[in-house]
Amino acid sequence: MNLRSRRSSAEVPTASMADIAFLLIxxxxxxxxxxxxxxxxxxFPKDDPQQLNVQPEEAIHIKILGEGQFRVDRRSMALDxxxxxxxxxxxxxxxxxxxxxxxxxxxxxxxIDVFDLLKQLQVKNVSVPTQSEIARWxxxxxxx
Amino acid sequence: MxxxxxxAVRPTIPTASMADIAFLLIxxxxxxxxxxxxxxxxxxxxxxxxxxxDPNAAIVAISAQHELVFSDGESPxxxxxxxxxxxxxxxxxxxxxxxxxxxxxxxxxxPYRNVDEVLEALRSxxxxxxxxxxxxxxxxxxxx
Numbered sequence: 001m002n003l004r005s006r007r008s009s010a011e012v013p014t015a016s017m018a019d020i021a022f023l024l025i026x027x028x029x030x031x032x033x034x035x036x037x038x039x040x041x042x043x044f045p046k047d048d049p050q051q052l053n054v055q056p057e058e059a060i061h062i063k064i065l066g067e068g069q070f071r072v073d074r075r076s077m078a079l080d081x082x083x084x085x086x087x088x089x090x091x092x093x094x095x096x097x098x099x100x101x102x103x104x105x106x107x108x109x110x111x112i113d114v115f116d117l118l119k120q121l122q123v124k125n126v127s128v129p130t131q132s133e134i135a136r137w138x139x140x141x142x143x144x
Numbered sequence: 145m146x147x148x149x150x151x152a153v154r155p156t157i158p159t160a161s162m163a164d165i166a167f168l169l170i171x172x173x174x175x176x177x178x179x180x181x182x183x184x185x186x187x188x189x190x191x192x193x194x195x196x197x198d199p200n201a202a203i204v205a206i207s208a209q210h211e212l213v214f215s216d217g218e219s220p221x222x223x224x225x226x227x228x229x230x231x232x233x234x235x236x237x238x239x240x241x242x243x244x245x246x247x248x249x250x251x252x253x254x255p256y257r258n259v260d261e262v263l264e265a266l267r268s269x270x271x272x273x274x275x276x277x278x279x280x281x282x283x284x285x286x287x288x
Contacts (some may be wrong), residue, residue, distance in 0.1 A: 014160050021166030028173060038194040039247065039277035064256075103258035108250050109189035111259070112278060116191035130264040131257075 040115060042126065059097040059127070060089055066103070067110050079117065088119050097125035101134060182221035182249065184213045189252040190281035197275040201245035202237050204230065204266075206258050208251040209249040217244075234269040245273040 025073045062082065063071040072082050089096055098118055111128075118126050127135070184205040205213040205221065214230060215221035216237050224230060237244050246266055250259050266274060 014163055015186065018159060018166050021163055021170060025166060025170055025173065028170070028177075037197055037199055038280075039197050040191055040193060040273045041195055041197065041273070041275050058151060098229070102256040102260070104255060104260065105254065106256045108254045108256055108259050109252035111256055112191055112252075114187040115276070116193050116278075119191075119193040128263070128273035130267060131260050 039110070040119065042115075042128065059099045059125075060086060060112060061099050062101065063105050064100065064102040064110055064114060066106055069115070079113065082114075083117055083121065086118065086123065090121060090123060095124060097127055098123050099127045099129060101129065104131070160269040181215040181217065181219065182213050184211065184221065184249070186249055186251040187253070188249070188277055188279045192281050192283060194278055194280060197247055197277070198245040198273075201247045201273075201275060202234075203247045203249055203263050206248070206250040206254050206262065208253055210254065210258055212258075212262075227265055230262065230265040231269050234266060234271055238270040242270070243272065245275055246271045247275040247277055249277045 068078060070077050070079065070082055072085055077085060077143060086098065088129055100111065100114055100118075115126065115128070182203045182205045184207045186207055189190060200217045202217045203213075203215045203221065205215075207213070212224040212227060212230065213221040213223055214233050216233075222224075222233075224233075235244070237246075247261065248262055250262075263274070
């Protein structure tokens with residue numbers, strides 16, 4: 001009677017483990033929608049009577065008519081000219097407010113371009129009024 | 145003369161560490177990805193100036209097809225039919241967290257009117273901090 005059995009070495013089969021793991025990686029990569037976490041910030045003016053003292057007549061008024069078509073203080077300008085104009089005004093008065101008015105049909109990125117330019121020039125008071133506010137201001141003859 | 149017969153060695157590829165590498169990659173991707181609760185695909189506008197926005201901010205997305213999606217930052221986004229529905233949703237969020245940041249994730253070619261409607265809703269329902277998501281713009285070479 002042969003009592004000695006052959007020893008087989010104990011083994012965990014791990015060959016397929018890598019396949020499973022790579023499958024999971026591919027699945028997560030294909031289903032992931034990455035979120036962008038950077039952008040431009042702006043705050044609405046607080047409902048504080050102290051802050052409402054800004055006179056819109058004193059502000060630089062930028063009207064965006066279309067891609068590359070801007071009217072700054074009632075004068076037509078290109079984006080570069082506008083940058084120079086705003087910068088010269090900022091040198092005189094760094095607190096000077098800037099109002100951006102965008103026509104409804106203009107693509108969103110044009111407004112972002114202007115907003116970005118103003119941020120580059122470190123304009124502190126940028127105001128983006130909504131259509132209803134513009135309508136209200138028009139009553140006072142501030143906008144064209 | 146007795147020739148020594150070499151024992152045949154079975155050829156194997158060592159794959160045991162493959163799984164370790166794959167799982168390491170999975171863990172890396174899991175830790176570094178941040179998922180967006182709003183899965184609407186948009187082509188964001190580009191800007192040079194970008195700052196970090198709050199990762200838990202509420203999101204309003206406007207797709208190129210003018211679809212409006214809202215998420216409070218935790219629950220998945222809901223499709224909205226009209227911008228009027230946005231008001232009550234914003235109000236709920238502001239009631240819970242008055243200083244919650246709202247992010248606008250709009251497609252670059254969306255007419256400004258759609259963005260304006262969202263801004264209007266945010267403003268009239270008490271939102272204070274607004275972020276406009278953008279992609280990084282590569283500065284123009286040569287200074288022009």
